Amino acid sequence: MNFDYTEEQTLLDNMVTSFVRDNYDWDTRCNIVKSEEGWKEENWKQFAELGLLGVPFDEAYGGLGGKSTDLMIVMEQFGKGLVVEPYLPTVILAGGLISKLGSEEQKNLIIPEIISGKIRCAFAYAEPQSRFDLNDVKTSAVLNGDDYVLNGFKSVVFGAGMASHLIISARTEGEQRSESGITLFIVDTKSEGLTLQNYPTIDEYRASEVIIENLKVSKDNVLGKVNMAYDAIEEIVDISTIAACSEAVGILQVLKDSTTEYCKNRKQFGQSIAKNQVIQHRLVDMMIEYEQAKSILYMAVTADLTNSDERRKAVSAAKARIGKAIKFVGESAIQLHGGMGVVDEYMVSHYFKRATMIGVLFGNTDYHMKRYMTLTQSGISSSDEAISVSVT
Amino acid sequence: MDTAFSNEDLKFQSEIRDFIKTNYPQELRDSINSKRKLGKELSREDLTAWHKILGKHNGWSAPSWPKQYGGAEFTPTQKYIFEQECAKAECQYIMPFGINMVGPVIYTFGNEEQKAQHLPGILSGEVFWCQGYSEPGSGSDLASLKTSAVKEGDHYIVNGQKTWTTMAQYADWIFCLVRTNPDAEKPQQGISFLLIDMKTPGVTVRPIKLMDGSHEVNETWFDNVKVPVENLIGQENMGWTYAKFLLAHERSGIAGVARSKKAIERIKQIASSEMSYGEPLIQDPAFKAKIAAAELELSALEYTELRTLAKDSAGKGPGPESSLLKIKGTDIQQAVTELAMEAVGYYANPHLGTTLSNEYVGPDYATNLSGTYFNFRKASIYGGSNEIQRNIIAKMVLGL
Numbered sequence: 001m002n003f004d005y006t007e008e009q010t011l012l013d014n015m016v017t018s019f020v021r022d023n024y025d026w027d028t029r030c031n032i033v034k035s036e037e038g039w040k041e042e043n044w045k046q047f048a049e050l051g052l053l054g055v056p057f058d059e060a061y062g063g064l065g066g067k068s069t070d071l072m073i074v075m076e077q078f079g080k081g082l083v084v085e086p087y088l089p090t091v092i093l094a095g096g097l098i099s100k101l102g103s104e105e106q107k108n109l110i111i112p113e114i115i116s117g118k119i120r121c122a123f124a125y126a127e128p129q130s131r132f133d134l135n136d137v138k139t140s141a142v143l144n145g146d147d148y149v150l151n152g153f154k155s156v157v158f159g160a161g162m163a164s165h166l167i168i169s170a171r172t173e174g175e176q177r178s179e180s181g182i183t184l185f186i187v188d189t190k191s192e193g194l195t196l197q198n199y200p201t202i203d204e205y206r207a208s209e210v211i212i213e214n215l216k217v218s219k220d221n222v223l224g225k226v227n228m229a230y231d232a233i234e235e236i237v238d239i240s241t242i243a244a245c246s247e248a249v250g251i252l253q254v255l256k257d258s259t260t261e262y263c264k265n266r267k268q269f270g271q272s273i274a275k276n277q278v279i280q281h282r283l284v285d286m287m288i289e290y291e292q293a294k295s296i297l298y299m300a301v302t303a304d305l306t307n308s309d310e311r312r313k314a315v316s317a318a319k320a321r322i323g324k325a326i327k328f329v330g331e332s333a334i335q336l337h338g339g340m341g342v343v344d345e346y347m348v349s350h351y352f353k354r355a356t357m358i359g360v361l362f363g364n365t366d367y368h369m370k371r372y373m374t375l376t377q378s379g380i381s382s383s384d385e386a387i388s389v390s391v392t
Numbered sequence: 393m394d395t396a397f398s399n400e401d402l403k404f405q406s407e408i409r410d411f412i413k414t415n416y417p418q419e420l421r422d423s424i425n426s427k428r429k430l431g432k433e434l435s436r437e438d439l440t441a442w443h444k445i446l447g448k449h450n451g452w453s454a455p456s457w458p459k460q461y462g463g464a465e466f467t468p469t470q471k472y473i474f475e476q477e478c479a480k481a482e483c484q485y486i487m488p489f490g491i492n493m494v495g496p497v498i499y500t501f502g503n504e505e506q507k508a509q510h511l512p513g514i515l516s517g518e519v520f521w522c523q524g525y526s527e528p529g530s531g532s533d534l535a536s537l538k539t540s541a542v543k544e545g546d547h548y549i550v551n552g553q554k555t556w557t558t559m560a561q562y563a564d565w566i567f568c569l570v571r572t573n574p575d576a577e578k579p580q581q582g583i584s585f586l587l588i589d590m591k592t593p594g595v596t597v598r599p600i601k602l603m604d605g606s607h608e609v610n611e612t613w614f615d616n617v618k619v620p621v622e623n624l625i626g627q628e629n630m631g632w633t634y635a636k637f638l639l640a641h642e643r644s645g646i647a648g649v650a651r652s653k654k655a656i657e658r659i660k661q662i663a664s665s666e667m668s669y670g671e672p673l674i675q676d677p678a679f680k681a682k683i684a685a686a687e688l689e690l691s692a693l694e695y696t697e698l699r700t701l702a703k704d705s706a707g708k709g710p711g712p713e714s715s716l717l718k719i720k721g722t723d724i725q726q727a728v729t730e731l732a733m734e735a736v737g738y739y740a741n742p743h744l745g746t747t748l749s750n751e752y753v754g755p756d757y758a759t760n761l762s763g764t765y766f767n768f769r770k771a772s773i774y775g776g777s778n779e780i781q782r783n784i785i786a787k788m789v790l791g792l
Contacts, residue, residue, distance in 0.1 A: 001401075001469045003393050003702050069393050260790050280786035281779070287790065288716055295695035296688070302395040321688040373684045377674060 003298060005073070012066075013073045015050055020081035026347060032084060033204040039085045039162055048117030053091055057099060061111040068239065068301045072246040079250025082354055084205050086120055086159030092243045094121035094167050096236035097184060101224030106186070110165075121186075122163040124154035124210050125233065132363035134169075134233050135179045139212060141170035148172075148185065148222070150193070150215040160208035161198035163189055168212070172227055179230040184223040191215060203353040235308070238315040241362040242300050245322045249294050251355045252325060255333040256290045258348060259283065262337055273336075282336060286329045293325035313375045316368040323365030326355045395698065401469055408477040411452075415445055416483055424484055429752070429759040430745030433607055436520060436562040442484045443491075443517030454491050454515055461499045461507070462515045468701035479650030487559065490514035490521040494567040496641050497585065497634050501626040510565075510587070524554040524568035524588070524612060525635070532780045534569070535579040535632065539614060541570035541586060543621065548572075548586065550594075550617040556774070560597045560610040563590050573629050585631035587623040594618070602770070604763035605746065639776065640714060646775060647721030649694045655728045656686060662735045662757050673735060686727050693720050712788035715781035722771035722778065733765040740765075 005013060023043060032040050047053050055070050057063020064070070071092060078087060091114065098110050098121075113119045130136035139152025150170050160166060166187055174181030187194065193215030196208045224232060260283050263274040273279050296318045303314035330352040334341035337348050344350075359365065397405065420441050427434055446453035450464055455471050457463020466474060478485070495514045498506055513519030530537040539552025550570060560566065568586045576582030588595070594617035600609045626634055660683065663674040673679050700713055733740045739758035744751070752759065772778045786792040 001395055001397070001472075001698065001702055003395075003699050005393070260792070264792065274792045277783070277786075280790075280792050281782045283790055283792065284782040284785045287785065288720065291696055291716060292689070292692040292720070295699060296692040298393065298395075298699070299691055299695045302393055317688050317691055320684075321692055369681065369684055372688070373680050376684065376687070377680060 005069075009069060009073055012055075012070060013077065016052065016074050016077035017080075019046065019050065019052075020077055020083065024081040024083060029082060029084070033200075037162070038200060038204075038206040043083075043085050044117050044120075047085070047087070048115070052087070053117055054115040056092065056095065057111050057115060061107055062115050063111065068242055068305060071239075071243050072297065072301050075243045075246035076250035079247035079354075080254050082251070082350060086122065086162050086206075088240060088243055088247070089122045089159030090114060090120040090163065093123045093236060093240045094163075094165075096239055097123060097167055097223060097232060098186075100232045100236055101184065101229065106223065110186075119164040120159065120162050121165045121167060122157050122160040122208075123167045123169075124157040124160065125169045125237075126155045126157070127153060128155050130155075132367045133177070134237060135182070135230060136177050137169050137171045137182050138176050139168065139170045141172050141183060141185065141217070143172075143219075146219050147216045148183075148219065150185065150212050150217060152212045154210035154212065156201075156207045157210050158201075158205060158207050160189065160196055160210060161206050165189060166194070166210065167223060168210075169229065169233060174227075181227045182229045182233070183226050184229045184233070185217045186221045186223050187215065187217055191217075201357065203357045204350065205354075205357075231308075235311070237362055238311055239305070241315050241319050242297070244358050244361050245293075245297050245300065245318050248322050248326055248355055248358045249290075249297050251351050251358070252290045252293055252329045255329050255348065255351050255355070256283075256286045258351075259286065259333045259336050262340070262348075266338075279336065282332055286332050289325040289328045293322045293329075296321045309375065313372060316363075316372040316375070319363065320365050320368040320372055323359045323368070326359045327365075330355045397469070397473070401473060404470055405473050405477065408474055409481075411449070412477060412481045412483060415449075416481060417441065417445075420484065421482075427745075429756070430750070431605060431743070431760045431763050432745045438484065439487055439559070439562065440517045440520065443486045446486070447516040451515065453486060453517060454495065456492075457495060457499070457515075461495075461511050468704050472698065472701055476650045479654050482654065485651075486517075487520070489523050489558070489563075489567075490517075490519065492641055493523060493638050494521055494587070497567070497625060497638050500637065501585075501634050505622065506587075506625065513564075519564045520559070520562045522557050522560045522563035522566050522590075522612075524557060524566045526556045527553060528555050532777055534635070535583065537569055537571060537583065539568065539570050540574070541572050541584060541619070543572070546621050548619045548621060548624070550586070550588065550614045550619055552614050554612040554614075555600070555609075557597070557610045557612040558608055560590070560612050561599065561607070566590055566595075566612065567625075569631050569635055572631075576629065580632040582629055583631040583635070584628050585625040585634045586619055587625065588614075588617065588619050592617050592619065602767060604760075604767040605743065606763070606767060608767075646714075647693060647697050647717040648725055649690060649697055649721065652686075652690055652721070652724050652728050653694075655725075655732065656683065656690065658757075659683065659728065659732050659735055662732065665755070665757070666735055666737065668737075679731075679735075682727075682731060686724060686731065689720070689727075690724055693717070693724060696720070712784050715776075715784045718775060719772075719778045719781050725771050726768050729761075729765040729768040733761045736761055 051064060052074060054063040055066040055074060059065045095114055098107060125134060127138055141148040141150045166189055168185045168187060169182055170185060171181055172183040193213050195211040198206060198208045201207050263279055263283060264272055266273045300314040300318035303310055305311045333348055334352055340346045341348055424434060424438050443453050451462050452464050454463035455466045455474055459465045491514060498510050525534060527537050527539060539554060541548040541550045566588050568588055569583050570586050571582050572584040573582030594615040596613040598611045599607045600611060601607055660674060663679060664672050666673040668676050697717055736758040739754040740762040742753050744759055
């Protein structure tokens with residue numbers, strides 16, 4: 001039993017850490033998020049050169065064959081720097097779906113392009129009424145000759161404005177909330193029938209509303225089997241949820257450390273405010289929440305993610321618990337920074353905002369709590385062999 | 393990162409499992425269960441029988457002790473497995489005072505005669521120890537203790553009062569912090585660590601009844617007690633160093649993850665039988681949410697403990713992070729004892745095993761759950777209150 005990184009993982013960790021240190025100082029980041037594009041292509045090129053865009057992909061397509069621990073390492077460091085480039089939407093979410101469902105031809109065509117940094121993708125799944133339910137799909141796809149015709153609306157699609165391609169979930173059969181009957185389509189973002197309304201998010205990332213009107217998609221651009229996409233969507237969103245949790249843990253570390261430093265330096269009544277026991281205990285509780293968040297992330301990362309029940313349980317446990325930690329650490333960080341906490345100019349509010357939005361991403365605390373309970377309510381959980389699976 | 397058990401670990405796990413199955417006496421299980429349910433005091437034999445069995449088997453009564461002193465010297469993973477298996481089988485836990493507390497102090501700071509005199513009895517479970525730290529005026533501020541030891545010839549004369557002496561009613565020996573230099577510059581500098589035979593004239597034990605009616609703790613009085621100077625551990629006035637060493641040992645393993653896991657499993661069973669709104673309580677959204685919250689916290693704590701163990705095995709030592717395990721571990725123990733009490737509804741009320749009633753009432757699983765809840769309020773207070781643990785982290789980890 002150990003929680004150490006392998007030599008390769010240590011190298012990866014060092015590499016991403018240096019990238020953030022050298023290319024993502026606070027002023028640089030501020031300029032990026034204020035720019036028209038909302039990201040920096042130069043950084044993306046560097047991700048490609050460093051091999052980061054290939055981390056989770058199979059070696060057969062030019063990837064590094066990384067596992068959940070490797071993605072955790074990348075995302076944790078990105079969290080520490082609040083890196084806004086669309087790594088999660090492109091590499092983990094869309095990339096994950098293509099790896100999981102793509103035909104050989106599709107994989108050979110698309111994955112190397114992602115790895116080389118030439119294209120970016122985004123996954124359009126949420127709809128105004130669906131909230132976090134991946135099975136709630138109203139957007140329709142009707143076969144007409146060799147083409148499907150899609151109509152509908154997709155909400156808050158992260159990274160769509162930077163993407164050359166979208167993966168869209170649409171209903172080819174069944175009721176609005178039926179798990180069967182959902183099909184995935186890959187489309188060019190410039191296609192006729194597709195309108196993107198781009199906007200910044202409160203945490204300075206970019207997202208889009210996607211309006212789909214009589215969008216024609218060739219049968220060849222179906223990803224995976226018709227009507228059968230749900231299981232893969234759930235799995236890849238689960239994997240992406242662990243990635244989001246990793247980013248959150250990176251952010252929580254910054255919030256905890258910077259708040260501790262701030263309290264040591266801030267003087268009131270002639271002494272550092274960290275001399276007050278009420279402040280000390282709040283800082284200790286922030287540390288405890290951070291450590292608990294990190295621990296449950298490790299639980300999820302080392303769980304047997306190939307077993308779907310085990311995966312669902314581990315992911316929802318982690319997301320729900322980390323959601324709690326985000327709220328406590330985030331709100332405490334702002335409170336202990338006093339006036340400096342609430343201004344836009346100082347970093348801490350930006351970390352708090354990103355962490356809070358990660359709390360919403362892929363389902364909030366209550367949503368995952370309910371999913372966890374549904375998975376564990378039927379009698380006694382067999383926690384016996386909980387620690388018996390190896391992932392490196 | 394790798395949380396898998398190696399083949400050796402798995403072999404070790406089944407070895408422990410088999411050993412417990414074959415050697416844990418059914419009579420002991422029955423005796424303890426029936427007393428627990430009636431809130432009755434466990435006997436010295438109940439508390440030490442399993443200890444004695446483990447003591448005869450490769451030093452398993454002392455998982456952390458080095459082999460040279462007769463311990464098992466388990467690896468951190470083995471310790472984790474051992475604790476898990478004992479908790480799963482609901483084995484009576486080993487009294488910590490000898491094995492976890494004074495034992496390591498004696499083999500680390502004691503002389504050869506002291507090791508030879510005391511370690512075998514601690515290991516075998518034949519000699520019962522208790523702890524003389526707290527005093528009426530010295531709780532969290534332990535260093536302010538007043539019990540005095542004055543050297544007269546080849547004896548110390550000890551006078552004063554200790555309190556919260558857990559299981560002193562059974563103890564053969566007590567290890568005590570005593571003041572040997574009242575004029576030291578700092579209170580920590582005038583303290584010594586003394587081993588005292590409870591049969592010495594002048595030692596008096598008086599019971600303190602806790603709010604659940606149980607008798608676990610006592611007042612221990614010392615009235616001109618003559619203690620041979622050979623019973624001093626290490627050097628005179630250096631007792632505080634040994635005391636801190638002991639407290640760090642006390643805190644490790646205090647998280648009780650395996651036992652809380654077992655407790656949640658039991659609550660789920662109870663809540664499957666209890667009905668609310670015509671449905672099993674386990675289906676009640678509010679109750680279910682509380683169970684799930686406890687499970688998540690425990691799952692996180694389990695990995696926090698594993699991370700600490702892994703660090704420990706890499707020789708990096710547990711350190712003040714063990715305060716985190718104490719805070720969270722006791723939080724969860726308290727949450728779990730509360731949930732168990734809550735699960736049985738009205739049957740939280742009967743107080744059995746008193747002189748007024750000696751009959752069972754209500755469902756078998758319900759007895760004394762409220763007693764346990766009330767009893768466990770102690771957990772966030774003992775071993776350094778959880779507020780003191782936060783002070784330790786603030787100072788030692790965050791550098792405040």
